[in-house]
Amino acid sequence: MNEATQMQVEWTTVIDGIDFGEGPRWHDGRLWFSDFYQQTISSVEIHADGTGTRHVELEHDGRPSGLGWLPDGRLVFVSMLDRKVMRREADGTVVEHADLSEVAGGHCNDMVVSSTGIAYVGNFGFDFEAGDAVKTTTMAIVYPDGRVVADSHELLFPNGAVITPSGRTLMVGETFGGQYTAFTIDHDGLLTEPRVWAEVDGTAPDGCTLDEDEGVWFSDAVGKQ
Numbered sequence: 001m002n003e004a005t006q007m008q009v010e011w012t013t014v015i016d017g018i019d020f021g022e023g024p025r026w027h028d029g030r031l032w033f034s035d036f037y038q039q040t041i042s043s044v045e046i047h048a049d050g051t052g053t054r055h056v057e058l059e060h061d062g063r064p065s066g067l068g069w070l071p072d073g074r075l076v077f078v079s080m081l082d083r084k085v086m087r088r089e090a091d092g093t094v095v096e097h098a099d100l101s102e103v104a105g106g107h108c109n110d111m112v113v114s115s116t117g118i119a120y121v122g123n124f125g126f127d128f129e130a131g132d133a134v135k136t137t138t139m140a141i142v143y144p145d146g147r148v149v150a151d152s153h154e155l156l157f158p159n160g161a162v163i164t165p166s167g168r169t170l171m172v173g174e175t176f177g178g179q180y181t182a183f184t185i186d187h188d189g190l191l192t193e194p195r196v197w198a199e200v201d202g203t204a205p206d207g208c209t210l211d212e213d214e215g216v217w218f219s220d221a222v223g224k225q
Contacts, residue, residue: 012051013051014044014046014052015044015052015053017054018038019036019038020036020037021035022064022065022207023065025067025068027043030043031044032057032067033067034064034066034067034077035064036063036065039061039064040056040057040058041056041057041058041064041067041075042057043057058088058094060079060086062079062080063079063080064080064086065108066078066111066112066121068111070113070144071116074087074088076097078111079108081107083099083100083101084099085098085119096146097142098146098147098148100140100148102150103140103149103150105125105138106123106125106128107128108121108122109159110122110159110160110161110206110207112161112163112170115167116144120139120142120161120163121141122137122160123139123157134176136154136155136156137154138152138154138155139155139191141190153191155172155174155177156177158172158175159206159207160206160207160219162209168184168185169182169183169184169185170182171183171197171210171216173218175205175206176204178200178201178202179200180197180200180205180216181194181196181197182194182196197216198216200218203218204220204221205218205220206219206220206221
């Protein structure tokens with residue numbers, strides 16, 4: 001980004017005291033996020049002055065990560081270490097939604113959930129914390145009834161992902177691939193027609209969101225930007 005296109009941004013601290021914030025999502029008027037090391041999922045009530053009040057929604061010892069909601073409003077979240085997607089029921093109990101251990105090549109991480117309740121979950125593909133060599137992996141597709149399908153397209157750590165308002169396109173950042181890959185979502189929720197949507201060389205795309213012009217804003221895991 002050159003000086004002509006660089007934007008001046010004023011930063012406001014909304015909350016602090018986070019150890020490792022992950023999976024930010026805006027839902028029902030609040031900012032939700034998980035914290036790897038505090039093993040919590042929280043929502044943040046934003047006040048008029050830009051500050052926030054944090055509400056711990058649940059605690060989970062599997063290292064919670066990506067967040068989403070089913071059409072009926074139930075929260076689903078990634079449990080990284082045991083490679084599962086968990087679901088919070090209406091009465092607050094947490095149950096297993098899907099087991100991804102047979103399809104994920106490494107710890108699971110971020111997730112996006114479609115308006116029909118189909119979740120697309122990424123994973124590292126290898127044991128990153130143990131220093132293993134980088135390997136490609138595939139995304140897991142989780143249907144609302146908990147059925148799991150392994151997508152067939154090899155990616156370099158599929159991480160933060162977004163679905164366009166039409167519900168027909170998924171874009172996922174490859175953290176170790178330096179690019180965003182787009183897929184067409186077919187009528188069964190499967191991913192087809194893979195193509196490079198954007199090259200972002202020199203960055204490690206992580207969490208992301210989509211603006212009203214369908215532009216992707218993403219955090220750079222290695223560049224602190």
